[in-house]
Amino acid sequence: ACARGPALASRAPLTAKDGLPRELLATLCERCAPDDNPCGQAVTHALQEAANRGNPALQEAQWSLEHAGPALGATCQELVRQAVGPAALTGATVEPPLLALLETLAPTCVKTGQLPAPLLNAAAVQQGSRAPQLATLHTQGAVETKPIEPDHPTGPGDAFRAFDRDELSGVKLPLASSGTGSGTGSDGALRLEYAPVLKYAVSFQVLATGPGSLRAHVRAPEGVGRAGPGGTGYFVDPTVCRFRGTGRWEICKPAVPLLDVDALSVLPERPGVELKELEIIGAR
Incomplete structure (x- = not known):
C-alpha cells in the first residue's frame, strides 16, 4: 500500500472536491515507514526539483511535510541537507525556488524541533533579504551581551593588535586562498577561534583601512555544508559582515544572532588592508 502512495497523490490534488483520496493518502503517510513514506518522498522530490530550477507546488510540499508522520525527522534532515546547509554557505548558489520551498517548509521542522537553530540562523544571516522569512523563525529572547575576545587568534603574528583597544x-591582512569565495572557507587571513563555542554573536564592530568581510564558522551535521580540514567534521560559513574600511568604525548587526560559533574569519578583498580594531559582541 505504501508503494502506491505517489500514484494516489497524483489522483488526489489538494484542490480536489472529493477529499476521500487525500484522506487515504494522509492515513498512508501517517503509517508508512520513513523509507517508503509517500509524503516524505514527495517532499524530497520537491527539494530536488527546486534545486534544479523547477517550481514545485509549495502548498503540496507543505501538506506532505505536515503529514509525513514517522518520516518527519528524516524529511527535515533532507531539508537541512539540500536547502538549509547550502543557504548558509558563502559563495554557494541557491536557486530562488529552493529558497521559497525552504521558507515554506522550515516552520514545520522548527516547530517540531527537527531543525538545528544554529544552522537556521546561519542561513537566515547569509540569505538576508533573499529569504526574509527565515529570520522570523528565531524566537529566542534577548541575552546580555558584551565584547568577547577570541580564545585563539591565528594568522599574522601581531593579530593581537586587532584587540588591544588601540x-x-x-x-x-594577507590575502588568503579562500578570499576569492571559491575556497573551502575554512581559513582566512585572520582566524579567530572560540573554545568553548561562542553561544551568541549579535554584532560586529570593525575599524579598518580597506574593504573585507567576516565569516562565521558554525558546525553542521555530517554531510551538510563544507568538510573541515583533517576530518574535523562539517561546518557552514555565512558572511556576517562586509566592511568598507573607511578608517571609521563600522557596525554590522545581523537580523538574527549567530549561535554556537566555533570561529570567525577575517578576509580582505584586496592587498594592503589593515584591521585596526575588531569587537565581537556576544555571550558565552
Whole structure:
C-alpha cells in the first residue's frame, strides 16, 4: 500500500472536491515507514526539483511535510541537507525556488524541533533579504551581551593588535586562498577561534583601512555544508559582515544572532588592508 502512495497523490490534488483520496493518502503517510513514506518522498522530490530550477507546488510540499508522520525527522534532515546547509554557505548558489520551498517548509521542522537553530540562523544571516522569512523563525529572547575576545587568534603574528583597544595599531591582512569565495572557507587571513563555542554573536564592530568581510564558522551535521580540514567534521560559513574600511568604525548587526560559533574569519578583498580594531559582541 505504501508503494502506491505517489500514484494516489497524483489522483488526489489538494484542490480536489472529493477529499476521500487525500484522506487515504494522509492515513498512508501517517503509517508508512520513513523509507517508503509517500509524503516524505514527495517532499524530497520537491527539494530536488527546486534545486534544479523547477517550481514545485509549495502548498503540496507543505501538506506532505505536515503529514509525513514517522518520516518527519528524516524529511527535515533532507531539508537541512539540500536547502538549509547550502543557504548558509558563502559563495554557494541557491536557486530562488529552493529558497521559497525552504521558507515554506522550515516552520514545520522548527516547530517540531527537527531543525538545528544554529544552522537556521546561519542561513537566515547569509540569505538576508533573499529569504526574509527565515529570520522570523528565531524566537529566542534577548541575552546580555558584551565584547568577547577570541580564545585563539591565528594568522599574522601581531593579530593581537586587532584587540588591544588601540586604534593606532593594527594588523595587515594577507590575502588568503579562500578570499576569492571559491575556497573551502575554512581559513582566512585572520582566524579567530572560540573554545568553548561562542553561544551568541549579535554584532560586529570593525575599524579598518580597506574593504573585507567576516565569516562565521558554525558546525553542521555530517554531510551538510563544507568538510573541515583533517576530518574535523562539517561546518557552514555565512558572511556576517562586509566592511568598507573607511578608517571609521563600522557596525554590522545581523537580523538574527549567530549561535554556537566555533570561529570567525577575517578576509580582505584586496592587498594592503589593515584591521585596526575588531569587537565581537556576544555571550558565552
